[in-house]
Amino acid sequence: MPSFSSRVAALTALDRWWNPPWPITWQRAYHAARQSLAGNEPASQAQTCIEAQRARFDRLHPEQRSLLAELGLLELPDTPAFPESEGRLPPREHAFQCGLAAARAFREREGHLNVPQRHIEPPWQDMEGLRLFLSSLTVLSPSPQHTLARLRGAQAGFLSQALLLDVPDDLAERGGPGITTVPITPRVVHTITTQLPNPLRAAAVAALLFTGTAQSLLSMAQLASVDEHATRLAIDRDSRINVGVPPGPRHMYAVPARARPLLRAALEFRRRTPRTADHLGLFANCFGTSERFDHLVRDVSLSIPAVLHPHPVEDWHTAARCWHLNTPTPATSAVLAPTPGARP
Structure with a gap:
């Protein structure tokens, strides 16, 4: 009857890593990726999973690194140290x-x-x-x-x-x-301006790309939402929805440098029309109806993540919070003034 050691030797001869010190799910994904690469097939879900390990390269077992190196799935210099x-x-x-x-x-x-x-x-x-x-x-x-x-x-x-x-x-x-934004590069600006000669439509698409927010929120942007130098877009949603209620913090978005000329052109265009009050909509006639919005997206021929992957909850940076962790204790007099003649 074969001994235990002989069985181990036989299995090792078939596959050195038949009993690896890391999770077996990782090993299965590795084998699926290797077969995919060997067959010149498109990247499968398993291969994508293995490629994601590059992001945690420094935390892998040395032999895991060797296996990835054999497949050419090495750590990328500009890959952040956080796997997807x-x-x-x-x-x-x-x-x-x-x-x-x-x-x-x-x-x-x-x-x-x-x-x-x-x-x-x-x-x-x-x-x-x-x-x-x-x-x-x-x-x-x-x-x-x-x-x-x-x-x-x-x-x-x-x-x-x-x-x-x-x-x-x-x-x-x-x-x-x-998260759902697209960097505004010269190529993106060129595509927007050539496909959408109307300044309002061009600025509306640029805003969709650099805010990553829903068009329902952008439709509330007013002429006053853009500052003098077009460096920020501030949308006062609360005042538009809850009339008469004190407004809360506005939804704030930084405008990248290459998108600023598009917003300035839209403002200038709106101010040449009869309706120039600051409270009026900035992207008039761009988001009015679903049909109009569909035409806008179709005409620009760009992938807009916020449209392809809509999110029902508020943007992540709007939900972010910050707390002071070392606030000095207020003076006693600021808390409760002592009563004359009172005894401790």
Whole structure:
């Protein structure tokens, strides 16, 4: 009867990695990718999965790296250190890290961890500034993976200044800057201006590309939404929906440099018409009906991610929040003035 060692030797002769120290699902995906490459077939889902491992190259087993190298799936120099499927912390770990940072800040400020029930760290007040910063940071990202890498760097920078930057966990399911946007390159500008000679339609498509938001929100953009130098687009959705209610923070989007001439041309065009009040719609007659919008997308002949992959929830940078983690304790007199004659 064959011994155990002889059986192991026989299996190893067939496949050196028949019992690898890494998950068997990884090994199956590797074999599927190898067969796909050997047969010159189009990249399969398995091959795509293996290629994604380049993003976590430094965390792979040395022999896993060798196997990927044999297939030519080496780490790319400009690939961010976050794989597509593992681009964010698991929800529980993310919540733990946020809570740990808040607890450390509270202890540093108060000297103890006897935290009152329902206590929350003071929030960042300038929400429009935060939204504009996040949009500026990510509007030129070539991919969601690059966006995530930039956000992780920003979060580290915020923490160094005793600020906790919290972004949604479900970035892939949301839209917005760096997720459903397209970098505005000279080629993109050329395509827009040649396919859409009307300045309003050209600016509308450019806005769809650099905001990554839904056309229903862009349809609320007013002439006053664009600043003097066309560097930002601020959409006051709350005032348009809830008339008479004090407006909340506006939806802020940074305008990339190559898109600014298109927005300036649209503003100039609108101001030459009889309807020039600041509260009037900027992209008039571009998003009015679904048929008109379909014609706009068809005429420009560009892939618009926000149209191809609509997202029902608000853009990720609009849902982002920030908290102070080291707010000084207010003076006693600012909290409660002492009563004359009162005894301690």
